[in-house]
Amino acid sequence: EDQVTQSPEALRLQEGESSSLNCSYTVSGLRGLFWYRQDPGKGPEFLFTLYSAGEEKEKERLKATLTKKESFLHITAPKPEDSATYLCAVHIYNNNDMRFGAGTRLTVKP
Amino acid sequence: SQTIHQWPATLVQPVGSPLSLECTVEGTSNPNLYWYRQAAGRGLQLLFYSVGIGQISSEVPQNLSASRPQDRQFILSSKKLLLSDSGFYLCAWSRDRGSIAYNEQFFGPGTRLTVL
Numbered sequence: 001e002d003q004v005t006q007s008p009e010a011l012r013l014q015e016g017e018s019s020s021l022n023c024s025y026t027v028s029g030l031r032g033l034f035w036y037r038q039d040p041g042k043g044p045e046f047l048f049t050l051y052s053a054g055e056e057k058e059k060e061r062l063k064a065t066l067t068k069k070e071s072f073l074h075i076t077a078p079k080p081e082d083s084a085t086y087l088c089a090v091h092i093y094n095n096n097d098m099r100f101g102a103g104t105r106l107t108v109k110p
Numbered sequence: 111s112q113t114i115h116q117w118p119a120t121l122v123q124p125v126g127s128p129l130s131l132e133c134t135v136e137g138t139s140n141p142n143l144y145w146y147r148q149a150a151g152r153g154l155q156l157l158f159y160s161v162g163i164g165q166i167s168s169e170v171p172q173n174l175s176a177s178r179p180q181d182r183q184f185i186l187s188s189k190k191l192l193l194s195d196s197g198f199y200l201c202a203w204s205r206d207r208g209s210i211a212y213n214e215q216f217f218g219p220g221t222r223l224t225v226l
Binding site for chain 2: 004032034036041042043044045046049087089091097098099100101102103
Protein backbone atom coordinates (compact mmCIF):
# COMPACT_ATOMS: atom_id res chain seq x y z
CA GLU A 1 0.00 0.00 0.00
CA ASP A 2 1.22 3.49 -0.82
CA GLN A 3 2.39 5.25 2.33
CA VAL A 4 4.01 8.50 3.36
CA THR A 5 5.64 8.65 6.80
CA GLN A 6 7.13 11.73 8.39
CA SER A 7 9.53 11.76 11.31
CA PRO A 8 9.90 12.91 13.94
CA GLU A 9 6.31 13.80 14.87
CA ALA A 10 7.60 16.77 16.85
CA LEU A 11 10.97 18.51 17.03
CA ARG A 12 12.12 21.19 19.43
CA LEU A 13 15.23 23.18 18.53
CA GLN A 14 17.10 26.10 19.97
CA GLU A 15 17.47 29.10 17.71
CA GLY A 16 20.46 28.47 15.45
CA GLU A 17 20.45 24.68 15.99
CA SER A 18 20.32 23.08 12.53
CA SER A 19 18.43 19.82 11.94
CA SER A 20 16.57 17.75 9.36
CA LEU A 21 13.03 16.49 8.93
CA ASN A 22 12.40 13.20 7.18
CA CYS A 23 9.70 12.09 4.76
CA SER A 24 9.88 8.45 3.69
CA TYR A 25 7.56 6.99 1.08
CA THR A 26 6.65 3.60 -0.25
CA VAL A 27 4.72 4.19 -3.46
CA SER A 28 4.37 2.33 -6.73
CA GLY A 29 5.68 5.21 -8.78
CA LEU A 30 6.58 8.74 -7.72
CA ARG A 31 5.51 11.62 -9.95
CA GLY A 32 6.46 14.37 -7.56
CA LEU A 33 7.14 15.10 -3.90
CA PHE A 34 5.93 18.32 -2.30
CA TRP A 35 6.81 20.13 0.92
CA TYR A 36 4.41 22.51 2.65
CA ARG A 37 4.54 24.66 5.76
CA GLN A 38 1.37 24.97 7.86
CA ASP A 39 0.86 27.47 10.66
CA PRO A 40 -1.81 26.74 13.30
CA GLY A 41 -5.34 27.33 12.03
CA LYS A 42 -4.19 28.15 8.49
CA GLY A 43 -3.95 26.41 5.16
CA PRO A 44 -0.66 24.83 4.05
CA GLU A 45 1.79 27.09 2.25
CA PHE A 46 3.65 25.58 -0.70
CA LEU A 47 7.45 25.38 -0.31
CA PHE A 48 9.05 22.98 -2.81
CA THR A 49 8.44 20.40 -5.51
CA LEU A 50 10.99 17.63 -6.18
CA TYR A 51 10.61 15.31 -9.15
CA SER A 52 13.65 13.05 -9.34
CA ALA A 53 16.25 11.46 -7.06
CA GLY A 54 19.22 13.73 -6.51
CA GLU A 55 17.24 16.91 -6.96
CA GLU A 56 17.66 19.70 -4.40
CA LYS A 57 15.75 22.95 -3.83
CA GLU A 58 16.57 25.83 -1.48
CA LYS A 59 14.64 28.72 -0.01
CA GLU A 60 16.18 30.92 2.68
CA ARG A 61 17.06 28.59 5.60
CA LEU A 62 15.33 25.57 4.06
CA LYS A 63 16.78 22.98 1.72
CA ALA A 64 14.86 19.98 0.40
CA THR A 65 16.51 16.87 -1.02
CA LEU A 66 15.14 13.71 -2.61
CA THR A 67 16.31 10.11 -2.87
CA LYS A 68 14.49 7.07 -4.25
CA LYS A 69 12.99 6.31 -0.84
CA GLU A 70 12.88 9.53 1.13
CA SER A 71 13.13 13.29 1.23
CA PHE A 72 14.80 15.51 3.78
CA LEU A 73 13.97 19.07 4.71
CA HIS A 74 17.13 20.58 6.17
CA ILE A 75 16.74 23.66 8.33
CA THR A 76 19.91 25.68 8.80
CA ALA A 77 20.24 28.07 11.77
CA PRO A 78 16.48 28.15 12.39
CA LYS A 79 14.70 31.14 13.87
CA PRO A 80 11.54 31.18 16.04
CA GLU A 81 9.50 32.23 13.01
CA ASP A 82 10.34 28.89 11.39
CA SER A 83 8.11 27.22 13.99
CA ALA A 84 5.28 25.46 12.15
CA THR A 85 4.12 22.05 11.01
CA TYR A 86 5.90 20.84 7.88
CA LEU A 87 3.93 18.54 5.60
CA CYS A 88 5.21 16.23 2.92
CA ALA A 89 3.03 14.93 0.08
CA VAL A 90 3.55 12.66 -2.92
CA HIS A 91 1.84 12.29 -6.29
CA ILE A 92 1.69 8.73 -7.52
CA TYR A 93 1.63 7.34 -11.04
CA ASN A 94 -1.80 6.29 -12.27
CA ASN A 95 -3.41 7.97 -9.30
CA ASN A 96 -5.16 11.28 -8.94
CA ASP A 97 -4.43 11.35 -5.24
CA MET A 98 -1.86 13.49 -3.52
CA ARG A 99 -0.96 11.46 -0.43
CA PHE A 100 0.02 13.53 2.62
CA GLY A 101 2.11 12.59 5.62
CA ALA A 102 0.92 13.50 9.12
CA GLY A 103 3.53 16.24 9.42
CA THR A 104 6.39 17.25 11.72
CA ARG A 105 5.60 19.94 14.27
CA LEU A 106 8.70 22.11 14.60
CA THR A 107 9.23 24.46 17.54
CA VAL A 108 12.22 26.80 17.59
CA LYS A 109 12.97 28.40 20.95
CA PRO A 110 14.79 31.77 21.15
CA SER B 111 -1.43 36.91 -8.82
CA GLN B 112 -3.74 34.12 -7.80
CA THR B 113 -5.73 34.08 -4.58
CA ILE B 114 -8.08 31.54 -3.09
CA HIS B 115 -10.89 32.35 -0.68
CA GLN B 116 -12.92 30.15 1.63
CA TRP B 117 -15.88 30.98 3.79
CA PRO B 118 -16.94 30.84 6.42
CA ALA B 119 -13.73 30.71 8.44
CA THR B 120 -15.42 28.91 11.32
CA LEU B 121 -18.74 27.16 11.65
CA VAL B 122 -20.58 25.41 14.48
CA GLN B 123 -23.51 23.29 13.38
CA PRO B 124 -25.84 20.82 15.11
CA VAL B 125 -25.96 17.19 14.06
CA GLY B 126 -28.46 16.67 11.25
CA SER B 127 -28.23 20.20 9.90
CA PRO B 128 -27.20 21.00 6.30
CA LEU B 129 -23.80 22.33 5.26
CA SER B 130 -22.50 24.56 2.52
CA LEU B 131 -18.86 25.65 2.31
CA GLU B 132 -17.71 27.82 -0.55
CA CYS B 133 -14.36 28.25 -2.25
CA THR B 134 -13.46 30.71 -5.00
CA VAL B 135 -10.23 31.27 -6.89
CA GLU B 136 -9.12 34.53 -8.50
CA GLY B 137 -6.42 35.28 -11.02
CA THR B 138 -6.46 32.05 -12.99
CA SER B 139 -8.77 30.24 -15.39
CA ASN B 140 -9.78 26.60 -15.67
CA PRO B 141 -8.01 25.54 -12.47
CA ASN B 142 -8.19 22.06 -11.02
CA LEU B 143 -9.98 22.32 -7.67
CA TYR B 144 -9.83 20.14 -4.58
CA TRP B 145 -11.54 19.68 -1.22
CA TYR B 146 -9.54 18.19 1.66
CA ARG B 147 -10.34 17.42 5.28
CA GLN B 148 -7.69 17.56 7.97
CA ALA B 149 -8.33 15.80 11.27
CA ALA B 150 -6.34 16.85 14.34
CA GLY B 151 -2.82 15.42 14.23
CA ARG B 152 -3.39 13.68 10.93
CA GLY B 153 -2.55 14.26 7.31
CA LEU B 154 -4.86 15.80 4.77
CA GLN B 155 -7.45 13.52 3.20
CA LEU B 156 -8.60 14.29 -0.34
CA LEU B 157 -12.41 14.34 -0.52
CA PHE B 158 -13.21 15.62 -4.02
CA TYR B 159 -11.47 17.05 -7.05
CA SER B 160 -12.71 18.74 -10.19
CA VAL B 161 -11.11 19.35 -13.58
CA GLY B 162 -13.94 21.53 -14.90
CA ILE B 163 -17.46 22.88 -14.47
CA GLY B 164 -19.83 20.12 -13.44
CA GLN B 165 -17.03 17.53 -13.30
CA ILE B 166 -16.61 16.08 -9.81
CA SER B 167 -14.64 13.03 -8.70
CA SER B 168 -14.96 11.59 -5.22
CA GLU B 169 -12.04 9.88 -3.54
CA VAL B 170 -13.81 8.43 -0.49
CA PRO B 171 -17.43 7.47 0.23
CA GLN B 172 -18.93 9.84 2.74
CA ASN B 173 -21.75 12.04 3.88
CA LEU B 174 -20.59 14.95 1.74
CA SER B 175 -20.99 16.10 -1.84
CA ALA B 176 -19.32 18.71 -4.01
CA SER B 177 -20.35 20.88 -6.92
CA ARG B 178 -18.64 23.24 -9.34
CA PRO B 179 -21.25 25.59 -10.76
CA GLN B 180 -18.69 28.05 -12.19
CA ASP B 181 -15.12 27.77 -13.41
CA ARG B 182 -13.57 29.20 -10.26
CA GLN B 183 -16.16 28.20 -7.66
CA PHE B 184 -16.20 24.96 -5.69
CA ILE B 185 -18.84 24.10 -3.09
CA LEU B 186 -18.84 21.41 -0.42
CA SER B 187 -22.24 20.35 0.88
CA SER B 188 -24.06 17.98 3.14
CA LYS B 189 -27.77 17.37 3.66
CA LYS B 190 -27.35 16.10 7.22
CA LEU B 191 -24.16 16.58 9.22
CA LEU B 192 -22.70 13.85 11.41
CA LEU B 193 -20.45 14.28 14.44
CA SER B 194 -17.66 12.68 12.43
CA ASP B 195 -17.85 15.50 9.86
CA SER B 196 -16.08 17.84 12.28
CA GLY B 197 -12.68 18.95 11.08
CA PHE B 198 -10.66 21.51 9.18
CA TYR B 199 -11.76 21.75 5.55
CA LEU B 200 -9.33 23.02 2.98
CA CYS B 201 -9.88 24.01 -0.61
CA ALA B 202 -6.96 23.97 -3.04
CA TRP B 203 -6.28 24.72 -6.69
CA SER B 204 -3.65 23.72 -9.20
CA ARG B 205 -2.90 24.78 -12.76
CA ASP B 206 -4.51 22.75 -15.51
CA ARG B 207 -1.63 20.98 -17.25
CA GLY B 208 -3.75 18.20 -18.63
CA SER B 209 -3.39 16.00 -15.58
CA ILE B 210 -4.55 16.15 -12.01
CA ALA B 211 -1.32 14.69 -10.78
CA TYR B 212 2.13 16.19 -11.13
CA ASN B 213 1.00 19.66 -10.08
CA GLU B 214 1.74 21.61 -6.96
CA GLN B 215 -1.45 22.63 -5.16
CA PHE B 216 -2.14 25.93 -3.45
CA PHE B 217 -4.40 26.00 -0.44
CA GLY B 218 -6.99 28.37 0.91
CA PRO B 219 -7.20 29.52 4.54
CA GLY B 220 -9.58 26.71 5.55
CA THR B 221 -12.89 26.37 7.39
CA ARG B 222 -13.02 24.99 10.93
CA LEU B 223 -16.24 22.97 11.23
CA THR B 224 -17.52 21.77 14.59
CA VAL B 225 -20.57 19.53 14.64
CA LEU B 226 -22.28 19.31 18.04
